[in-house]
Amino acid sequence: MAWQGEKIRNLSNDKKINLKTIASTLKVSRQAVNDWINGQIPKGQHLMRLSSLFEVTPAYFFSDDMPLSVSVPLHRKKGTTKITEATKQEAQQFAKEYEILFKANDPGLVPVLRVEGIEERSADSWAQKLRRLAGIESGNPIDYDETFDLLNKLGIVIIFRDFPTSIKSYAFYCKIHNHRVVFINNSTNILDLIFPLLHETVHALLDERERSLFEEEEETFCDAVANHMQFPPAYVKTVDRAISGCAKPVQVNKIKDFSSENGHAMYGLVKLLPKLDYKKGFAGGDQNLRKDYHTIGEILFKEQEPLDYIKTLNTFTPHFLEMVTKQIDKVSERRIGEWLNLENIIDARLAIDALKARSEGS
Amino acid sequence: MIMEVLCDTCSILMLVRITPQMFLNQDYQCYTIPEVHKEIYQTQKFKNKYPWRNDYKKNIKHLVFPADKKLLINEYLSTINLLLENHTINENNGELFDLSYIDRVVIATALACGYKICSTDYPLLDFAEQQFPDDFQGEVLPLGLLNIWIGKKLISWDKELENVLSEWKTQDEPSQTAKDKSTYRRLTGKKYPGS
Numbered sequence: 001m002a003w004q005g006e007k008i009r010n011l012s013n014d015k016k017i018n019l020k021t022i023a024s025t026l027k028v029s030r031q032a033v034n035d036w037i038n039g040q041i042p043k044g045q046h047l048m049r050l051s052s053l054f055e056v057t058p059a060y061f062f063s064d065d066m067p068l069s070v071s072v073p074l075h076r077k078k079g080t081t082k083i084t085e086a087t088k089q090e091a092q093q094f095a096k097e098y099e100i101l102f103k104a105n106d107p108g109l110v111p112v113l114r115v116e117g118i119e120e121r122s123a124d125s126w127a128q129k130l131r132r133l134a135g136i137e138s139g140n141p142i143d144y145d146e147t148f149d150l151l152n153k154l155g156i157v158i159i160f161r162d163f164p165t166s167i168k169s170y171a172f173y174c175k176i177h178n179h180r181v182v183f184i185n186n187s188t189n190i191l192d193l194i195f196p197l198l199h200e201t202v203h204a205l206l207d208e209r210e211r212s213l214f215e216e217e218e219e220t221f222c223d224a225v226a227n228h229m230q231f232p233p234a235y236v237k238t239v240d241r242a243i244s245g246c247a248k249p250v251q252v253n254k255i256k257d258f259s260s261e262n263g264h265a266m267y268g269l270v271k272l273l274p275k276l277d278y279k280k281g282f283a284g285g286d287q288n289l290r291k292d293y294h295t296i297g298e299i300l301f302k303e304q305e306p307l308d309y310i311k312t313l314n315t316f317t318p319h320f321l322e323m324v325t326k327q328i329d330k331v332s333e334r335r336i337g338e339w340l341n342l343e344n345i346i347d348a349r350l351a352i353d354a355l356k357a358r359s360e361g362s
Numbered sequence: 363m364i365m366e367v368l369c370d371t372c373s374i375l376m377l378v379r380i381t382p383q384m385f386l387n388q389d390y391q392c393y394t395i396p397e398v399h400k401e402i403y404q405t406q407k408f409k410n411k412y413p414w415r416n417d418y419k420k421n422i423k424h425l426v427f428p429a430d431k432k433l434l435i436n437e438y439l440s441t442i443n444l445l446l447e448n449h450t451i452n453e454n455n456g457e458l459f460d461l462s463y464i465d466r467v468v469i470a471t472a473l474a475c476g477y478k479i480c481s482t483d484y485p486l487l488d489f490a491e492q493q494f495p496d497d498f499q500g501e502v503l504p505l506g507l508l509n510i511w512i513g514k515k516l517i518s519w520d521k522e523l524e525n526v527l528s529e530w531k532t533q534d535e536p537s538q539t540a541k542d543k544s545t546y547r548r549l550t551g552k553k554y555p556g557s
Contacts, residue, residue, distance in 0.1 A: 001444065001447060001448070002448070041448055045493065045497050048441050057440070058440060059444060103449075103458070330457050332461065332462060332465060332483050333483075334462035334464060334465060335461065335462045347411055350411075
């Protein structure tokens with residue numbers, strides 16, 4: 001929301017309160033009121049008294065536009081959950097907590113992906129290029145280490161947070177002061193995390209192009225690339241061959257074995273199997289599989305020790321940690337604690353010491 | 363003299379063992395808010411540093427606000443949010459202010475209730491002082507508050523209390539002002555043992 005000082009003049013005309021009266025009521029100089037009209041934001045106490053004088057809220061003097069420094073977040077839907085405008089706004093507010101962190105750091109030149117075409121049929125070539133970039137030689141599904149590595153290679157900043165219950169998604173993407181940022185919900189099971197992360201990665205890469213897709217089309221495209229990346233055709237073919245001709249319970253068990261061995265949910269794979277004529281009924285199997293895997297938050301806070309936490313965080317999100325380290329002496333401990341999502345587990349000051357020790361050691 | 367003080371987390375953790383009655387006896391005129399109480403007790407992060415904190419659970423009472431006061435606190439809070447969203451600069455160091463949610467609520471409550479703030483969080487204090495110079499009743503650091511209590515004879519100083527004070531240094535608590543240290547020396551006849 002940007003300051004709109006001219007609204008003071010408009011109100012003063014409407015309510016027939018001249019600038020001299022405003023100045024004397026607020027006990028400031030006439031020049032101060034002029035400065036406000038011309039763009040200077042008043043001090044907090046004057047803003048409140050100005051609002052009281054004109055019987056409006058302080059927010060009235062600011063534009064309704066959200067700042068361009070934080071783009072509207074893009075979410076991968078979680079199951080049947082709807083992503084509403086309210087969800088997006090909530091996520092944007094959430095992302096704004098990091099505005100100062102990103103404003104203080106220049107993103108520099110960001111890696112981009114040179115692939116022609118952003119139609120669904122190009123999804124496979126995007127996926128192949130990204131898998132090569134991630135250094136995946138085999139035809140196996142991408143695992144979560146490789147996925148984080150890919151995002152880091154692309155210069156995408158990853159932030160782990162406990163999302164408020166109103167933001168019902170595994171992850172979302174937005175741009176903050178030209179940094180490409182993916183927020184990850186700490187309560188997400190590793191099994192469910194890879195696909196949305198890949199999905200958000202494609203959003204980030206599309207952000208470096210002139211946008212030519214409508215929102216729905218972009219979502220479909222991101223899904224298609226993420227599908228091809230996570231489940232390369234050779235892998236899908238292998239599974240398809242393995243279950244071919246088997247009875248239904250055997251098919252289910254075999255798919256479960258493949259999923260368990262390769263660390264992905266059954267649901268994503270099942271959708272791609274051409275000969276499988278029943279696509280539903282795997283939710284229970286996925287629930288059971290999840291029990292064998294941790295959430296990303298559990299992995300991060302496994303030891304509950306500041307040094308371990310910072311070390312683990314550094315393996316997943318080195319760019320973010322580097323930025324936070326630069327801000328250690330500039331913002332409060334509590335703020336660092338919020339940025340690093342330490343609440344409930346680790347004392348911010350101990351985490352800061354660990355960050356400093358890591359920084360001095362490197 | 364009325365000097366009502368809103369205590370932030372750090373100041374409570376520094377003072378409550380010295381003065382367990384600080385929120386129970388009206389003479390101390392100390393208050394805190396639910397958010398700070400939650401930070402101290404409903405989270406685990408202080409469990410290693412302040413293992414004794416659960417012993418003082420009954421001592422730290424937080425305020426409960428009537429509707430009209432809540433309204434005023436929220437007015438201050440939304441104004442603070444607007445100012446921070448618009449990149450307010452700290453005149454003391456040229457840095458952008460970036461305050462946590464609890465910092466903001468502490469300031470809003472102190473302004474709405476006319477309390478001083480007892481904290482060692484300098485950006486928080488700078489923001490209140492710079493943006494609300496007439497409304498803000500001022501700040502007092504933990505040692506300053508302790509001096510007031512000693513001066514008013516609300517607490518009698520002894521070796522045991524001094525030992526607790528010595529722990530401020532080992533616990534790496536923020537340093538106190540030279541003026542407060544010298545007042546402490548004058549009042550107790552002893553050198554301030556912390557940093």
